[in-house]
Amino acid sequence: MIGIERVDHICVAVKDLDGAAAIWGPFFGKSKPDLEYIHEAEAIHVFRYKVGEIYYELMASTRKGSEVDRFISSKGEGIMLISFKVPNVETAMKVLRDQGYRLIDETPRTWRQSHYAFVHPGFMNGVLVEIID
Amino acid sequence: MIGIERVDHICVAVKDLDGAAAIWGPFFGKSKPDLEYIHEAEAIHVFRYKVGEIYYELMASTRKGSEVDRFISSKGEGIMLISFKVPNVETAMKVLRDQGYRLIDETPRTWRQSHYAFVHPGFMNGVLVEIID
Numbered sequence: 001m002i003g004i005e006r007v008d009h010i011c012v013a014v015k016d017l018d019g020a021a022a023i024w025g026p027f028f029g030k031s032k033p034d035l036e037y038i039h040e041a042e043a044i045h046v047f048r049y050k051v052g053e054i055y056y057e058l059m060a061s062t063r064k065g066s067e068v069d070r071f072i073s074s075k076g077e078g079i080m081l082i083s084f085k086v087p088n089v090e091t092a093m094k095v096l097r098d099q100g101y102r103l104i105d106e107t108p109r110t111w112r113q114s115h116y117a118f119v120h121p122g123f124m125n126g127v128l129v130e131i132i133d
Numbered sequence: 134m135i136g137i138e139r140v141d142h143i144c145v146a147v148k149d150l151d152g153a154a155a156i157w158g159p160f161f162g163k164s165k166p167d168l169e170y171i172h173e174a175e176a177i178h179v180f181r182y183k184v185g186e187i188y189y190e191l192m193a194s195t196r197k198g199s200e201v202d203r204f205i206s207s208k209g210e211g212i213m214l215i216s217f218k219v220p221n222v223e224t225a226m227k228v229l230r231d232q233g234y235r236l237i238d239e240t241p242r243t244w245r246q247s248h249y250a251f252v253h254p255g256f257m258n259g260v261l262v263e264i265i266d
Contacts, residue, residue: 001162002159002160002162003162004160004161004162004184005185006184006185006186006187007140007143007184007185007187007189010140010143010215012258012259012260014258020258023234023256023257023258024257024258026135026232027135027137027229027234027257027262028137029134029135029136029137051137051139051140051217052138052139052140052186052187052218053139053185053186054139054140054185054187056140058258075208076259077258077259077260078254078258078259078260079212079215079259079260082143082212084184085185096160099159101156101160121211123156124156124157124160125145125147125153125156125157125191125210125211126145126208126209126210126211126212127145127210127211127212129160
């Protein structure tokens with residue numbers, strides 16, 4: 001069982017975080033993000049908004065040539081990633097691999113208390129899918 | 134108050150619905166979509182999966198030159214739209230307009246029991262935003 005429980009978060013690649021927050025903050029009725037963080041390994045600076053049961057994240061690049069930079073260069077700003085909650089990433093990866101899904105990662109990535117991994121967008125109708133536990 | 138409550142649905146533009154369902158169905162652990170429908174006015178044929186509190190929709194064009202067709206031609210398959218639940222679309226549209234948001238629609242669109250309207254992606258960091266009640 002892959003065990004997809006729900007959408008965990010959706011990431012929007014943006015050029016200018018403050019500019020984006022001036023649009024999305026009032027849209028969600030929030031004067032500031034619920035959380036702000038920098039994830040150096042992924043070269044992202046994130047403003048996170050809780051919207052219902054999911055996190056809606058505005059994500060800017062912290063390094064020239066990062067994944068976010070390259071996404072924006074090729075496709076423009078927009079939704080870059082959707083992340084699904086699973087009970088256990090390692091188990092889910094094994095099931096996905098056994099069923100023939102093409103994963104980007106060999107082993108789970110780790111950040112704080114979470115593990116996560118990416119499925120190849122070329123296998124998922126152009127959607128960059130993350131699974132996270 | 135715009136009154137965004139939660140994400141209602143996310144739409145993925147795909148070329149081949151059955152091919153996409155063969156990927157996403159097993160991913161969600163579902164042997165078939167929870168709902169299938171055709172919305173002629175929008176020229177879409179949809180397979181809908183309930184994932185947590187949201188609907189994840191695979192959406193194929195039913196007419197050459199439709200919005201979905203044009204999206205796929207310019208950007209390739211991928212997430213085309215995110216829809217947010219509001220208590221009342223007409224009220225939300227008025228508030229958005231008063232706050233300077235650029236809407237695609239002058240008046241709400243109607244389908245079955247719902248009203249919905251689109252905010253311009255050029256105003257929302259490239260994200261095609263729908264509000265629905």
